[in-house]
Amino acid sequence: MSKTRVFIYGSCVSRDTFDYLPSEDFELAQYVARQSALSAYTNPVSLISPPELASSFQQRMISGDFSSNLRSVISGLQDVDLVLMDLTDERHGVYILPDGTVVTRSIELIESGLEHHLPPGSAHIPFGTPTHFQYWSDAIDQVAQMFAAHLPRTGIALLDIPWATVSDTGQVTPASFGVSAEDVNPVMAEYVDHATRALSAQRVSVDRNVVHSGSDHPWGEAPFHYSRGVYQEAVRQLLGGSPDGDRLGASGPLPATEVRSRDDEAPAPEVPATRMSIGPNIILAGTQKAGLEWLKNNIAKHPETFAETSKASNLFSKPLPAAVKELREAEELYAEGAEKRYRIECSPSYFRHGDGTAISVPESATAEMIRDFAPIDSRIVLVLRDPIERAATAFWSQFAAGKFDLPQSIFTLDPKLGILDYGFYERHYHHWASVLGADRIEVLLYDDLADNPKRFMEDVLQRLDLEPSPGYWDNISRSVPSDNRQWMQPFKARWPISEQELSVLSRLYDNDIEFISDLTGRDLSNWKASETKH
Numbered sequence: 001m002s003k004t005r006v007f008i009y010g011s012c013v014s015r016d017t018f019d020y021l022p023s024e025d026f027e028l029a030q031y032v033a034r035q036s037a038l039s040a041y042t043n044p045v046s047l048i049s050p051p052e053l054a055s056s057f058q059q060r061m062i063s064g065d066f067s068s069n070l071r072s073v074i075s076g077l078q079d080v081d082l083v084l085m086d087l088t089d090e091r092h093g094v095y096i097l098p099d100g101t102v103v104t105r106s107i108e109l110i111e112s113g114l115e116h117h118l119p120p121g122s123a124h125i126p127f128g129t130p131t132h133f134q135y136w137s138d139a140i141d142q143v144a145q146m147f148a149a150h151l152p153r154t155g156i157a158l159l160d161i162p163w164a165t166v167s168d169t170g171q172v173t174p175a176s177f178g179v180s181a182e183d184v185n186p187v188m189a190e191y192v193d194h195a196t197r198a199l200s201a202q203r204v205s206v207d208r209n210v211v212h213s214g215s216d217h218p219w220g221e222a223p224f225h226y227s228r229g230v231y232q233e234a235v236r237q238l239l240g241g242s243p244d245g246d247r248l249g250a251s252g253p254l255p256a257t258e259v260r261s262r263d264d265e266a267p268a269p270e271v272p273a274t275r276m277s278i279g280p281n282i283i284l285a286g287t288q289k290a291g292l293e294w295l296k297n298n299i300a301k302h303p304e305t306f307a308e309t310s311k312a313s314n315l316f317s318k319p320l321p322a323a324v325k326e327l328r329e330a331e332e333l334y335a336e337g338a339e340k341r342y343r344i345e346c347s348p349s350y351f352r353h354g355d356g357t358a359i360s361v362p363e364s365a366t367a368e369m370i371r372d373f374a375p376i377d378s379r380i381v382l383v384l385r386d387p388i389e390r391a392a393t394a395f396w397s398q399f400a401a402g403k404f405d406l407p408q409s410i411f412t413l414d415p416k417l418g419i420l421d422y423g424f425y426e427r428h429y430h431h432w433a434s435v436l437g438a439d440r441i442e443v444l445l446y447d448d449l450a451d452n453p454k455r456f457m458e459d460v461l462q463r464l465d466l467e468p469s470p471g472y473w474d475n476i477s478r479s480v481p482s483d484n485r486q487w488m489q490p491f492k493a494r495w496p497i498s499e500q501e502l503s504v505l506s507r508l509y510d511n512d513i514e515f516i517s518d519l520t521g522r523d524l525s526n527w528k529a530s531e532t533k534h
Contacts, residue, residue: 307336
C-alpha cells in the first residue's frame with residue numbers, strides 16, 4: 001500500500017508533528033518554512049540578496065523566502081495527499097521593501113543582522129497589527145487559490161496549537177526573541193480563523209490547558225517547542241479527527257471541514273415585514289469623494305425626479321428596531337415626490353460590508369435593509385473611484401475633520417474610520433449582489449465624471465431612460481467636485497503619504513482593481529499607477 005505524501009508549509013510545529021505520524025503510512029514530499037504568506041504572495045526580492053548562512057537548511061529556507069518560491073513549489077508538487085500547515089512563522093511580521101516586495105522577519109534574518117541593512121525606506125509590519133492582518137489575509141487568500149488550482153483534491157490540515165506559557169516541568173516558558181505566548185495567543189486566533197475559512201482546512205486544535213513546552217525538546221525551550229503529549233494529541237486528531245472519526249492513512253487526503261459562517265452562529269433578528277409604501281427607488285451609493293452628492297443634485301434637476309432631503313440621508317444605515325420609526329417618518333418626506341418617476345436617496349457610507357474582524361469597518365445590514373424596506377423596484381447606482389486615490393483622499397478628509405493628528409501613517413488609524421476597508425470593493429460588491437441581485441446594481445466610475453462631467457451625466461440619464469428636459473444642461477453643475485482645501489496644502493507638503501505606503505496600498509487593492517475591471521469591462525491599469533496618488 002502506498003504512503004500518504006505530505007507537503008509541509010509552516011514552522012517546526014508542523015515538522016515536529018509530522019515526526020509523530022506513523023512512518024509506515026506517511027512520507028514527507030516537500031517542506032517550505034520561514035516564508036510568510038505575504039512573501040509567498042508578492043514578487044521575488046531583487047533589491048538585496050539573502051544572507052549567507054552556515055546551515056544548508058536555513059540557507060535553503062531564507063533563499064526560498066527571498067525568491068517567494070512557495071508558488072513554484074506548489075505548482076511542481078505531484079501525488080501529494082495532505083498539506084500540513086501552521087502559522088508560527090508569521091510571529092515576527094515582515095519587512096516591506098520600497099518596491100513593494102516582502103521578506104519575512106525570520107530568525108535567520110534577525111540573527112544574520114541583515115534586517116539592519118535593508119534598503120532605505122523598508123518598513124517593518126509587526127504581526128498582529130491591523131495593517132499586517134489586512135495585508136496578510138489577502139495574501140493567504142491568494143495562497144489558498146494556489147492550492148486550489150494545483151492541488152484541488154488535496155486535503156489541508158491547519159495546526160491550531162496555542163503557545164505554551166509553562167513547560168512540562170512547571171517552569172515559565174521563555175519568550176522567542178522577545179515574543180511571548182501572552183503576545184501571540186490573543187491575536188493568533190483571528191489569523192487561524194481566517195486561514196481556516198480561506199483554505200477550507202481541517203483545523204486541528206489542542207486545548208491550551210494541556211499545552212506545555214518540552215523541557216527536553218531537541219531545539220531547546222520555546223513557546224512553540226512542545227512536550228510529547230501535545231504532538232501526540234495533534235496526531236490523534238489528524239488520524240481520527242474525533243473519537244469516532246475514520247483514520248487517515250494512505251487511502252486518501254483529509255476531508256475538508258465544513259466552515260460555519262458568522263450567520264450560522266445565531267439566527268438573524270426578525271424584522272417587520274413592512275416595506276415602505278413610498279420611498280426612494282434610486283439609491284446612490286459607492287464610495288467617499290466620488291461625486292455622489294454632485295450626482296444627486298444633478299439628477300434632481302430633472303423634472304421627473306425628486307431628491308431626498310438631508311433628514312433622510314443614511315436612511316438604511318440605522319439599526320433595527322429604531323430604524324422602523326425613521327422609515328415611517330421618511331415616507332412622509334418622500335410623499336412629496338410620489339408622482340415623480342424617480343425618488344433619490346444618497347449616501348457615500350452605504351456601500352460596505354464588514355468581514356467581522358477587528359480591523360474592518362463594523363458589520364452593516366444596509367443591503368438587507370434596502371432589500372426588506374425599500375420599494376421593490378429600487379435600483380442601486382454605485383460610483384467607484386481608484387481605491388488607492390480614495391484612501392489617500394479619505395485620509396486627508398478625516399484629518400481635516402479632526403479625527404487624528406499628524407504625523408500619522410495611513411495604516412495605523414482606527415479601522416472604524418474605514419479609510420482602508422471601504423476600498424475592498426470585491427468583498428462589498430459580492431455581499432450586495434448576493435442580497436439584492438446583481439441586476440439591480442449599476443456601477444459607474446468617477447474617472448468618467450472627472451474626465452467629462454457632461455458626458456457622464458448623459459450616460460446616467462440614458463441608464464435611467466430619462467430625456468434631458470428643456471434647459472436641463474444650463475441648470476446642472478459641470479465642474480468636477482473636488483476637495484482641495486487650501487489650508488491643508490502645507491500639511492500635505494510637510495507630511496505626505498509616502499511612496500512606500502502608496503505601494504502597499506496598490507498591492508492591498510490589486511484584487512479589487514482587477515475585479516472592478518472585469519465587472520465593468522474597463523482597462524483600469526491607471527488605478528495601479530501609485531506615483532500620482534498623493
